[in-house]
Amino acid sequence: MNYSETSFAQSTTAPFLSLEAVRKTYPGVVALDGFSMEVRPGEVIGLVGENGAGKSTLMKILGGVTRPDSGTVTVDGVAHEGLTVEGSIGSGIAFVHQELNLFENLDVAANIFFGREPLKAGPLRLVDRAKLREMVAPLLKRVGANFSADAPVASLSLAQQQMVEIAKALSIRARLVILDEPTSSLPIAETEKLLDVIKGLKAEGISVIFISHRLHEVERVADRVVVLRDGMLAGTLPKDQINHDQMVKLMIGRMLKEREKASEAGRAPGRVALSADAVRTSAYPDRPVDLEVRRGEILGLAGLVGSGRTELARVLFGIDERLGGSVTLEGKTLNVRSAADAVASGIFLVPEDRKLTGILLDLSIAENISLPNLPAHAKRSLVSTGAEIATAEKQKKDLGIKAPSVLTRTGTLSGGNQQKVVLAKWLAMNPKVMILDEPTRGIDIGAKAEIYGLMRALADAGVAVLMISSDMEEVIGVSDRIAVMHEGQISGILDRDDFSQENVLLLAVGKKPKLAHAAGGAQ
Amino acid sequence: MSKKDLGLLVLILVVGAVVTAINPRFLSTINLANTSNLVALFGILSIGQAFVIITGGIELSVGSLVALLGTLFIDFIAVREMDWPLAFVLIIVLGAIIGFVHGWLITRLKLQPFVVTLCGLLIYRGVARFYTADGTAGFAFGQNFPTLEYLTAGRSGGLPNSFIALIVIAIVMWVVLHRSVFGRYLYAIGKNEEAAKYSGIRTGRVVIAAYVICGVLTALSAIYFAMYTRSISPASHGQFYELYAIAAAVLGGFSLRGGEGSLVGVILGTVLLQELQNLVNLLGIPSSLNFAVMGGVILIGVLVDQQWGVFRARRRMIEAARRDVAGAPAE
Secondary structure, eight states: OHHHHHHHHHTSSSOSEEEEEEEEEETTEEEEEEEEEEEOTTOEEEEEOOTTSSHHHHHHHHTTSSOOSEEEEEETTEEESSOOHHHHHHTTEEEEOSSOOOOTTSBHHHHHTTTOOOBOSSTTOOBOHHHHHHHHHHHHHHTTOOSOTTSBGGGSOHHHHHHHHHHHHHHTTOSEEEEESTTTTOOHHHHHHHHHHHHHHHHTTOEEEEEOSOHHHHHHHOSEEEEEETTEEEEEEEGGGOOHHHHHHHHHSSOOOHHHHSOOTTOOOOOEEEEEEEEOOSSSTTOOEEEEEETTOEEEEEEOTTSSHHHHHHHHTTSSOOOSSEEEETTEEEOOOSHHHHHHTTEEEEOSOIIIIIOOTTSBHHHHHHGGGGGGGEETTEEOHHHHHHHHHHHHHHHTOOOSOTTSBGGGSOHHHHHHHHHHHHHTSOOSEEEEESTTTTOOHHHHHHHHHHHHHHHHTTOEEEEEOOOHHHHHHHOSEEEEEETTEEEEEEEGGGOOHHHHHHHHTTOOOOOSSTTOSOO | OOHHHHHHHHHHHHHHHHHHHHOGGGGSHHHHHHHHHHHHHHHHHHHHHHHHHHTTOOOTTHHHHHHHHHHHHHIIIIISOOOHHHHHHHHHHHHHHHHHHHHHHHHTSOOOHHHHHHHHHHHHHHHHHHHTTTOOEEOOTTOOOHHHHHHHHOEETTEEHHHHHHHHHHHHHHHHHHHBHHHHHHHHHHHOHHHHHHTTOOHHHHHHHHHHHHHHHHHHHHHHHHHHHSEEOTTTTTTTHHHHHHHHHHHTTOOTTSSOOOHHHHHHHHHHHHHHHHHHHHTTOOGGGHHHHHHHHHHHHHHHHHHHHHHHHHHHHHHHHHHHHHSSOOO
């Protein structure tokens, strides 16, 4: 590792990577249009842009997967017309993708040096475990890992798995680490760890490109922000000008009023719609949860991943077995034993994993929307396609689902539009309680605002909305009240006056929040 | 009719034409009647299998069930001298119960369909052999059931009555599979059971119903097979029939992962399989090659279908790209 010091010293001024007038077109689409940027050693670049702005194409070019049509890519002083995959790896560019490429069944060390394991002498080519551990130890130390090299990857949290990926990047002597949406599925505390790792990389002189939809994280960690819009450089923000509104403005070319859309103060809280009394879930079978969601409110449910939020939602929706306690809906005790029971009583869930559980990608928009309420779209048990299409057309119009027709396969839609289809199938019925688990994960900023608008409209129509979210901005910006979960229990409930990132974080780790008035919500 | 089904139909006609050219007896009344009877018997069996495959499951025990239920049926009416309509109903109910138990084990106890039905394959075969003490179940000399024989092995206007039964069953099951709420649920579960459950579908009940349907249709075909062969040696009767049924479904465009396939497809698949059997007989191909011919054709069929799918997907992409150039720029 002696090379890094020398090259770092030599190239403090010269950029490690520079792109000049890079253009890439696909049939019918200009993905990148004369895009230029540079990355200096030890610099953290925040790369932001809406979905479809050209980020993925840029990543593909840097990874050597595709070649630009024109323009040059200069890495470490060597100009290329286009990188190859080997060239990209060879010059020290490493990727940590949103979807991690780890073998969950293998341990940390085996993952880091997969395919490059040190071997013992002899014809059997056995893996030299001792040597392997020796090689892995310093890498784990550099990423600040709090787990051992022998830990199976399946036992690690998402953030820890990302650290493994970063350690893997370091093991190939990366000089530029590109993190693609690394925090999109991380809870608050884990995100902190990851941001620390990024700072550590920077301190070692390694450059980082940090791609994220979570602008406040970009704000905190980036030295410079590069904004892409429609394949072009929409603007670059130096450190002192990085702020949320500037970034959004550059991303969409206008100011967004999404945050003001959130509830106005003084909204009269409705009656309690759904209440969970001493409900116990599989996540923490020994800890009862109490929670009340009122009609007409959006209750944000914050907390760390693994705090039991998703499990609570699954119990309320009848997917998981309720291990104790009771659930009442509008004063009546409910015995929800399956999702079908929950749907019949008006409790709907927009699940965390859209593609696996939210919709059927192979079915059309209309078929997805009618699925939970098919008997209502049938005469004598025979499906009426006309009725289905009519319902879907109405939802498509109301929600602004962008698709050629309601018969389009949902798998071909963008993430935001898929999520609207999930919402549409419930809105077409009469929700009493709508539970949304990470409703805007992986969705671009324009569609996000629309989904917030839909949630607010639901609440205004008297629906009780329970929104689980790990996105701090979202929780604070959208909720009327925030309940925070910590290790399987509600550690506190914040009213609007007490909303702050700090308070949510304190409750999430089981500490007392700082309340405006002593009579505030925390128990 | 989908393009896939149409392709299969064309293949059936082409093979038919070639066989006729070599041996005109293919089109003789007796051969056609015989073949259509077999198509009917295997068709009923295959439709049942198709309902299970559409959910992403598999039913391996149908061959053994054909042996067990057939043995019981003949035993009931020939030895125990039960009224045949009563025996008929009993066998159908038994088929339904067995289907229910399979479905229950699979959905409630979370056993894999392959394992449950593989055990069924072994158990029912063993029970059938034990029941007859490894002997043969058949009718005594002079025993006659005119109505039953007419319904199962008789003909109306040249058409085997079994074939008419198949047509009726096929039409009913077509409506169930392609037009009913239940049919939509089956497809949804086959495509993605989790998502179906999250949409409020009682997936367990739907899957159990699919196995019950399979059990009932298997029982029905078991009666037909019993009346066709008239004597059953449980050690070999119905052997490999589960594979005929699965093969017919696969040829007919069903995916073993579930969620894909049509009723017309599985019928055409059955027709093609029987046509191939017939071809082996008529063209003087050694009958020992029977299975090899079938296996080869299925492999080629699936291969062509898969490659055709790849080709079409590529063409669609190129077309979409062209449209984009002509029209408004994409997002």
